[in-house]
Amino acid sequence: MSAIDLSNVTFGYTDTPVVEDVSLTVEEGEFLGLVGPNGSGKSTLLRLMLGLVRPDAGNVELFGEPARSFDAGERIGYVAQDVASAATEMPITVREVVEMGRYPHIGFGRFGTEDRRIVADALDTVGVTDLADRRLAHLSGGQRQRVFIARALAGEADLLALDEPAVGVDAESREAFYDLLRELNEGGLTVVLIEHDIGVVTEHATTVACLNRQLFFHGEPSGFADSDALAQAYGANQRMLEHDHDHDGSHSHP
Numbered sequence: 354m355s356a357i358d359l360s361n362v363t364f365g366y367t368d369t370p371v372v373e374d375v376s377l378t379v380e381e382g383e384f385l386g387l388v389g390p391n392g393s394g395k396s397t398l399l400r401l402m403l404g405l406v407r408p409d410a411g412n413v414e415l416f417g418e419p420a421r422s423f424d425a426g427e428r429i430g431y432v433a434q435d436v437a438s439a440a441t442e443m444p445i446t447v448r449e450v451v452e453m454g455r456y457p458h459i460g461f462g463r464f465g466t467e468d469r470r471i472v473a474d475a476l477d478t479v480g481v482t483d484l485a486d487r488r489l490a491h492l493s494g495g496q497r498q499r500v501f502i503a504r505a506l507a508g509e510a511d512l513l514a515l516d517e518p519a520v521g522v523d524a525e526s527r528e529a530f531y532d533l534l535r536e537l538n539e540g541g542l543t544v545v546l547i548e549h550d551i552g553v554v555t556e557h558a559t560t561v562a563c564l565n566r567q568l569f570f571h572g573e574p575s576g577f578a579d580s581d582a583l584a585q586a587y588g589a590n591q592r593m594l595e596h597d598h599d600h601d602g603s604h605s606h607p
């Protein structure tokens with residue numbers, strides 16, 4: 354079964370589409386790296402994939418069901434852009450964040466032995482057991498990202514979706530973080546990663562999608578490196594910008 358299936362999806366916040374006629378399937382067990390210029394619609398596409406935004410046209414299925422009917426808390430771990438830095442204001446411990454991953458499963462029930470075991474396993478998997486009783490605010494950016502992954506694991510997610518998770522994380526921690534994502538993927542977790550560093554994507558992901566409003570490429574990293582999709586996608590952005598400038602008269606061309 355496919356984890357995510359988009360057919361002819363179009364969406365705009367206004368009348369102008371920011372995602373246009375995108376068809377894309379993410380198979381279970383895939384590690385998809387989503388790249389594209391700034392403002393090219395990557396975050397929007399991810400939110401469409403997860404059923405958090407409804408398309409104006411086209412269809413989205415998650416694990417074979419219409420995305421909008423999906424209880425995202427149950428099978429999907431979503432680490433939104435900036436969530437780790439925004440969360441620093443909260444007076445909350447690492448363990449408490451990871452325990453939140455269990456909430457969709459326990460409903461109004463008690464937090465039991467099994468829940469505690471799952472939380473302990475999740476902390477251990479991402480290597481933050483030693484930090485469990487520390488305040489989230491007192492962790493580094495890279496450590497915080499791991500905590501949010503642990504929360505998704507505690508929720509027994511089948512799909513992990515991350516929107517530029519390593520922004521503000523130092524190079525060494527980033528490398529370890531991407532290694533962790535790959536290990537989790539090799540263990541069967543489906544991963545969708547928005548990432549501006551194309552080298553990271555071609556090294557770690559099993560498939561690449563390149564977006565600039567429309568889909569310019571979807572396939573294996575090796576095919577992406579050999580294609581001119583990247584130049585086309587970024588070139589299209591440049592043309593769009595020039596077009597905008599032409600209209601507002603703020604920029605003149607030779």
Ligand SMILES: Nc1ncnc2c1ncn2[C@@H]1O[C@H](COP(=O)(O)OP(=O)(O)OP(=O)(O)O)[C@@H](O)[C@H]1O
Pocket residue numbers: 366371389390391392393394395396397398
């Ligand atoms: N909530 C919103 N309301 C209106 N416009 C939005 C909203 N969110 C995004 N946009 C616009 O939609 C377009 C695509 O934004 P999106 O965040 O999906 O792109 P992105 O590729 O993830 O960008 P970046 O790489 O800069 O994070 C942009 O022009 C953006 O300004």
